[in-house]
Structure formats: C-alpha cells, structure tokens
Amino acid sequence: MTETPSHRKATADAYDAVSVLYAEVTRDALDAQPLDRAVLAAFAELARTNEGGPVAELGCGPGRVTAHLRDLGLDVFGVDLSPVMVDLARETYPDLRFEVGSMDALSLADGSLNGIVSWYSVIHTPPQDVPSYFDEFCRVLTPGGHLLLGFFESGDDPVTEFDHKVVTAYRWPIDDLAKMAAEAGFAEVGRMLREPREGERFRQGRLLMRRGS
Template sequence: MTDTATRTAYDAVATLYADMFRDVLDGLPLDRGMITGFAELVPPGPVADLGCGPGHLTAVLHSLGLDASGLDLSPAMIARARADHPHLRFDEGTMTALDVPDGGLAGILAWYSFIHMEPADLPAVLAEFHRVLAPGGHLLLAFQSTDGTETEAFDHKVALAYRWPIDALADLTRRAGLTEVARFLRRPTEIERFPAGNLLVRKP
C-alpha cells in the first residue's frame, strides 16, 4: 500500500483510533513486558517510535526512561500526539527515508506500523533501520503473524495490511545485517483475529 493511501486512511480515523488505543497495553501484560525489556536493553541515546500514531507508546517509552520521540505519516495523528503529549517531540514523516544521520538512534520501536507496506518494500525499510541504528542499538517489531509460511494480506480495519510468518521476518532482519535477540508469539485475545508477533533484533 502506498504512503499516500495509508496517510489518508489514518487521517480519517485519527480521533477514533487515539481514543480506542489510549490504554491498549493495560490488558496485554506480555506485550507490555516486551516493550519494557526493549527499554532496558536499549543503550543510551535517542529512541524513535516509528509509525507512532497518537503517541501513546512514545509516552510509554518516555515513562520507562528513554529519550523517545515519535514519527508518523499522518498529519492528523501527529496533531493528536502533540496535543496529548506536549512534552514529547513528534514529527511527520516516513520510515522509508528517515531524516536521521547514520548511527543516530539507540533504538527503534515499530509497533504494528510496517504492516501496511507491500512485502517487497520491507527489505529496503529494514536497511534504513540498520543505517540509522548505532552499533548495539535495538529494534523491536510488532506485527500480526500467521501460522503458515507465506505472508498474507488481510482486511485491516483502516487499510490493507499483511501478516508475517515470524521466521520469514526474522530472515529479512538477518539479511539486513541485524542479529536476533528474542522472538515472541502469542495466541490472539478474544478481541483479536490473529496471532501477535514480536521480534527483537540488534545492530552488531
């Protein structure tokens, strides 16, 4: 899916999305644990929440002691994030071309934010993540997963998205020069349709 289509789709639901997902981690202790572990492993330095939406997880990262900022395609999402979290920095932009110097980030959180990309475009995005991560920097990915071996498109409520087999995604991160630290796969909750996957990798 193109950046323009994704931006338009999320602009249209920014207020509803922000209200629905404000406390999303409250009922997901295992997901919360992955984010906490990521925060403890990240070395000192800036951390970017890419595809931050209304900034709720950027604020969580900040509360865990990280120098966190957010980036999102959607101007409406960024406006909401700035209104809800005025003490944090939020910028409009795309993760495909980050305005960050080489090695400028200690960590990246991409929490269900790359799922709308065409699978063929993800290797270039992971290469960009590798570029901006400092040696020892960590990347935490969250995504809808599948029990199969192939990437599958699905009817996400906002825009077309893709489910990833965790092995396939891990292989792409390895090809991008990143080293796997941990993986996590849980069954869907009663309000989810698909398994939830997390993949934590680091730049050597």
Template structure:
C-alpha cells in the first residue's frame, strides 16, 4: 500500500526547505562519531557492488559512502534536493524518485542506506518500502537505516522541522524488516545529544541468501 498524496506532500515540504535543510545537515556527521561508525561498518561489510543512498537529501551521506570506498548513487523524492546534491557533488550520480518504486532491476545492489528517510512514512504504508529494498538487493546485500526511536512506546508522531514524522520502537522496525526477508546483523541505540530531542536508532540488516539448490539423492 502506498499513498501518492503523502509522497507529494513530503516532496513539496523538502523542496520548500531544501537550502535551509542542506545548511543544517552539511557538517552533521562529523559531530556524530557513533553514527559515522555505523556507516563505516556498513561500507566495510557490505558485499562488493553498487550501493544506494535512499532519501539522500543534499547528498552529503552519498559522498561519505563514496569516501568510504563504495560506488554510491543517491535517490530522493525532492527534485530541489537532487539539484543541490548534483551541484555540491558533481562526480556522483543522483536521481529523483520514490524509495518504494526504484528504477532498478531486481538484485542490482550490494547495499541500501535509508538514513532518517523512512521517518515520514505512516505505519500502514511502510511494509512496501522494505519489500522494495529486498527486491533491489542481491542475496546477502545489506540494509542500514537510521531513525528516531520511540523509547519503548508505540509508533509516535512528532513535529519534525520539515514535515510531520514518526518515531519507532527499534524492535518494531526490526520485525518489519525481518518479515520482508532481512536478518538482523547489528543495532545501536544512541541517547540524544545536546541539540537533539530523541534517542536515535540504527539497524544493520542482511538480505537472506537464496536457498541453495540441492541435488536429490539417487535411490539405491
């Protein structure tokens, strides 16, 4: 289930805030060593092959993945964000589009990063996104996502600075990913910093490998 009106609202909100948002997040990862460590672990452990930064915004994490040695492409729902990303990182590839309908063949990617890009999706509409991540990943490919954690409470809406968003219990998101065919590899919960309101959750998952073909035994 997807909601085109919700996608249009989110895209328009980020288009309107694109320049201010890019200025706000430009140097953020340098101040967050634990977050950087999760991205570095993903870059080091995902199989060889291309990776996608989904909901890439102005492209700073796509560039970080490149700096960590990965062949990275950024995708974002907001055309204004894609324009900023292309201007800031002319050597990288960026495409406008939704995470639930990627213009990629099945099994194309070695890894997917969704860094705070699932937070605007209502609970009922989230499963198809995990199904799409599963579709575009090769067997054994990895999925890393970051989100605002609800500290044990149910899914909770909050007033994000761009457009309404949701906090999730980490076990709930892990269960959704597992139902779509992913195996949990690692998780991190981080307490909020001085300028942050909420605890942060991070999950590193792996697509289940395809079942091995076995040759039936020859009857005696």
C-alpha cells in the first residue's frame, strides 16, 4: 500500500478533530457573501450549458457548498480527505453523495466530470505539489468543463505560509495560480478578488477556468 503523504494525513487528522465545530461555524457562511454566491452561480450557469457528466466539489468538508450547487440545479457530489467530514456531510445532506478521497488521486475516469469546484481546498497543499492537483483536475474534466477555485490571495507577496486555524495553509498570488492552471491545460474565463469582511484576515481570490480540448 502506498503511504499517504504526510501533509495529506496531517490535513485529514486536523479536520477530523474539529469537524463538528467547523461545520457549525461555516454552516451559514454563504448567506452573508453575495459576491461568493454570484461566482458560484456563474459557475453553475456555465456548467449547465456544457454537456458532460456531474460536477464534483473537491474538498467538500461538511457539504454546505455541495448542497448550494445542488440548489443551483447541478448534478453534484462531494469528495473530502477527512472521513469525519464526509460522515457529517452524509448525515446533514442524506440526498447527496459524498466520498472520501484525495484531490490529486481521484477514483474517477478520464473526462468524467463536467465541472469542479475547489473551494479553499488546495490551500493546505505545499506549493511544490499544487501542479499535480491541476493535472488531476484536467484529467477528470471533460473538454470544455469548468473549474472554480477559491483561495486566500497574497497580493504582491509570493506564496506565503500562514497559521490557518485548522492546519498550515498558503496564500497565493492570483497570477501565479492562473499561470499554473494554464500550464496544466486550462484557459482563464474570469477572476475576482474580494476584500476581507469582518472577521477575515486576508483578501479572497476566485479563479474560473475552462479545460481545453
């Protein structure tokens, strides 16, 4: 059996330990974030117009964004590294499908997804490993499928490690992530930077991309 990389195990263990509190704190987060809802709605509209398979939220946590995408009319399921988070998601949204898995080694066929949402889920990945995640996203997306990435943005600073409340995370310059995605085969559709709201420390980045043919 291949050993789970240490950063993946640390992330899964950390989220297992705080899963119930995390679910409570984030349950209504989208209610106060109209710009985030707008970006998710734009992704959903694009996904509905492209023929293909279902949409996956990768790094779904307790499933709130997966459920929101379902409410936007998408055939969607969630994948997360944390077994406890997946159990919580299944309990909270019994009508939706949730699986334990890693975003860089998905048990999915090539081109089987119509869209991917990675909402603050690559933030815990060491920078040198992020390209392999984009490669995997490209592999499982159908040509023309869309990827929506949410992350903490670092402005003019290079990729920067910070003390995330759960486990070590990284802030990224939006241009660096866009370039990395392009090298994996994605074309940028649009981007958004949102200033931090009350209780947030950093500017928030969103990248909407489309897989090439």
